[in-house]
């Protein structure tokens with residue numbers, strides 16, 4: 001029997017997360033997402049995913065220091081980033097950055113562990129992206145060692161070259177917690193397939209970045225922003241969405257393969273988007289997003305997924321639209337790494353079968369007779 005898109009199929013075992021499990025909802029190593037988003041920080045969550053437990057105060061301080069020391073990409077990598085065109089998609093920049101780092105700081109060499117590589121990628125992905133961005137857009141060769149001891153603060157400082165605003169920093173931090181892990185989604189599964197061949201972690205993360213890029217997966221946050229940007233008022237948005245639905249078009253940021261009654265991360269990120277909009281004194285954009293949400297519920301009974309209001313929140317943080325999915329990469333690298341480590345610890349090559357639908361065996365026809 002085949003299942004289109006492997007829907008509903010249990011394709012392996014994991015102790016990392018539950019997604020929509022009865023009585024549990026979304027949990028990371030048993031901790032509920034609602035508690036993590038309210039009380040923890042992204043660095044705590046990354047540590048939890050990669051090192052299997054919540055850090056104590058001493059461990060967290062040491063971990064944040066380690067991440068801070070890993071912010072600077074090697075000079076050879078910066079040289080490569082300078083060669084990429086200004087028109088490259090930021091996801092291409094991160095995929096390339098991951099590959100180049102993999103050839104400079106190889107997996108397994110010099111006692112380097114997958115966990116240490118994951119930390120290095122999480123700490124330096126923002127640096128790679130913004131080094132390239134500022135070089136291409138402003139001709140600057142920036143110092144990427146900001147000394148900021150949070151991933152959110154580091155990203156915002158490199159983006160704006162200013163002290164990150166506390167509200168934006170915490171909103172971004174919470175979104176990173178929400179994006180960190182989600183069981184056997186497409187990019188994580190891609191990372192596990194690559195790992196199952198005993199390939200290195202950089203190859204697994206590069207493959208995962210490729211999978212995340214598509215608009216049916218992580219690219220939906222960027223696509224949702226592009227969609228909503230076409231509308232200049234809630235009324236125009238309502239009309240536009242009704243027309244799209246009549247034309248049977250997909251509305252990005254809605255629907256989910258697993259959550260059919262709503263994504264628990266969505267309300268959390270929405271509340272941060274609302275708070276930022278209200279505190280900025282301008283809710284125009286937020287109101288358009290909210291109207292789209294209402295129309296989709298009324299017309300299709302469909303809920304937003306995390307990507308929809310993450311787009312609002314990121315826009316209000318001042319992040320360029322094309323960097324929305326790369327921010328997702330920075331966060332999800334923690335979840336991918338947890339899965340790479342788990343897959344390696346109990347590996348079996350992932351190699352399913354296919355139901356053949358091609359022609360029956362037939363005789364080869366000589367080239368001169370075709």
Ligand code: COA
Nearest residue numbers: 215216217220249250251252253254255256257305306307
């Ligand atoms: N907008 C409009 N209609 C949608 C929709 C959306 N975002 N998502 C699903 N539907 C419709 C489908 O067209 C289908 O309608 P039909 O039964 O009339 O053919 C029905 O809902 C079921 O959808 P299906 O494609 O079977 O769901 P899926 O589990 O394969 O897809 C997604 C899940 C996420 C790929 C899908 O909802 C989607 O494409 N969403 C938009 C992209 C997105 O936001 N991705 C981020 C996911 S976190």
